[in-house]
Amino acid sequence: xxxxxxxxxxxxxxxxxxxxxxxxxxEALHRVLxxxxxxxxxVPGADxxxxxxxxxxxxQAPADGARLRVVGEALAGHPFPARVGAGECVRxxxxxxxxxxxxxxxxxxxxxxxxxxxxIEHVPARGDNIRPAGEDLTRGDAxxxxxxxxxxxxxxxxxxxxxxxxxxxxxxxxxxxxTGDELRPIDGPLAPGEIYDSNRHGLAAVLAELGMExxxxxxxxxxxxxxxxxxxRAMTVxxxxxxxxxxxxxxxxxxDVLADRGSVDFxxxxxxxxxxLAFGTxxxxxxxxxxxxxxxxxxxxxxxxxxxLVRLAGGTPAAPVRFTLPTRTDLRKKPGREHYxxxxxxxxxxxxxxVAVDHQGSGVMRSxxxxxxxxxxxxxxxxxxxxTPVTVEPMAQPxxxxxAPPIA
Numbered sequence: 001x002x003x004x005x006x007x008x009x010x011x012x013x014x015x016x017x018x019x020x021x022x023x024x025x026x027e028a029l030h031r032v033l034x035x036x037x038x039x040x041x042x043v044p045g046a047d048x049x050x051x052x053x054x055x056x057x058x059x060q061a062p063a064d065g066a067r068l069r070v071v072g073e074a075l076a077g078h079p080f081p082a083r084v085g086a087g088e089c090v091r092x093x094x095x096x097x098x099x100x101x102x103x104x105x106x107x108x109x110x111x112x113x114x115x116x117x118x119x120i121e122h123v124p125a126r127g128d129n130i131r132p133a134g135e136d137l138t139r140g141d142a143x144x145x146x147x148x149x150x151x152x153x154x155x156x157x158x159x160x161x162x163x164x165x166x167x168x169x170x171x172x173x174x175x176x177x178x179t180g181d182e183l184r185p186i187d188g189p190l191a192p193g194e195i196y197d198s199n200r201h202g203l204a205a206v207l208a209e210l211g212m213e214x215x216x217x218x219x220x221x222x223x224x225x226x227x228x229x230x231x232x233r234a235m236t237v238x239x240x241x242x243x244x245x246x247x248x249x250x251x252x253x254x255x256d257v258l259a260d261r262g263s264v265d266f267x268x269x270x271x272x273x274x275x276x277l278a279f280g281t282x283x284x285x286x287x288x289x290x291x292x293x294x295x296x297x298x299x300x301x302x303x304x305x306x307x308x309l310v311r312l313a314g315g316t317p318a319a320p321v322r323f324t325l326p327t328r329t330d331l332r333k334k335p336g337r338e339h340y341x342x343x344x345x346x347x348x349x350x351x352x353x354x355v356a357v358d359h360q361g362s363g364v365m366r367s368x369x370x371x372x373x374x375x376x377x378x379x380x381x382x383x384x385x386x387x388t389p390v391t392v393e394p395m396a397q398p399x400x401x402x403x404a405p406p407i408a
Contacts (some may be wrong), residue, residue, distance in 0.1 A: 002379065006269045007304055009050055010279055013265070014286060014311040017238065018042050020167045030211050031168035032314040033148040039141045039161040042134035047098040049074070051129040053116050054111060055102035056089035058126035066120045070113075074099055089118060098130055105129035137161060149400035169314035175234040175285070176203045177217035179227065179245040179254065181293065185219075188259050198365060199243040199297050206301055207241075210309055210399070227257040235261070235283030239312060241305060244292030254289050255277060262287060270379055272337045273362035274300040285314070293362035299340050299374075302395075310400055318348035318401035322376065324389040325354040331377065331384040338379045345392065354392050371395065 020034040049055065053067070056068055068089040074080040076095035084090055084101035092098070092105055103126060110122040137143060143161055144154060158166060184190055197219050207214040215237055220230045222245070234240045245254035255278055258264055264280040273296040278289030284385040288305045290297045307317030325345065333339055343354045356377055357367045376391040377384065384390060 146401040175215040294365040316401040339377040340376040
């Protein structure tokens, strides 16, 4: 199955979490909003100055060189209490409420002071340097709606309308474990044929980065009984992610045991690395069985599991950001599967290109650690000559998209 089709089918099959919780606004960062927040005030709440300078009525300064008497000052948080009359002006600071009788602000740099008067050397147009009340938001406007992933700027916007508590969807609970008799804890010795359990620590990290509540079930041995026990423990969470045991080897039991306790929707995707992959259900949880090779685990998580978990959390998966760069070196490939090579983008003055890392084996996790992008070669593509433009997908890119803005 092509990757794009697999991703679309997986995301479409996910039912987002509906349970919510109400949090203080600072605690809601990087959570998914579960309500429409409406502005209870205008933002800004009054006409205010956008520059330091002097406020006056435009009719009182018909030409450059106009002279006005300074009768007071307006500061942010300390409004001028009276009306500004004919032939008068007030010194005004950025953010200060515009006093009655003022419709224009001249920047301080375009004036000179002479005693109690100010001379306007360059008269601005009527209304200049004034931000109107409600320029950003008007009382009653829908500010943000359900499904919006809250970034720092969103927290500031919500604070500007006094939304001190907001409803968000609860974090998904995602169980994860590695399978394999050869896996050992990272703080102990290794016997011949054993390796450290790196995949589980990688899964824990990407789940934490995504904001999921990870449930670590440890390492599960290569036996039906051990897998059955792990699956039974995992059936109460929202999603389960495993690494290893989904191929066709003699000790790969994940698919068989899953079929006894749930269902498998499909388990092969036409990508490299990462062809063997299981997607199904386990009780009420969605199940993702990833291949055991470390790079295969990482690639399939990024391309298939991550957008599904974003959807599960109530969010909108962002479409992958991609562009083209010429490859510095020849790239070897056989037609048949979409390839995700690990690469490094190089921007050196007028030269922009991408360089594949030196070892592309699916067991070489160092290639992921060194890379800052995937080089995406389509399924029908063969060898690629140096200098040919190729598709590049940066690893650092938006993961959470945003729903359509709410209708005011």
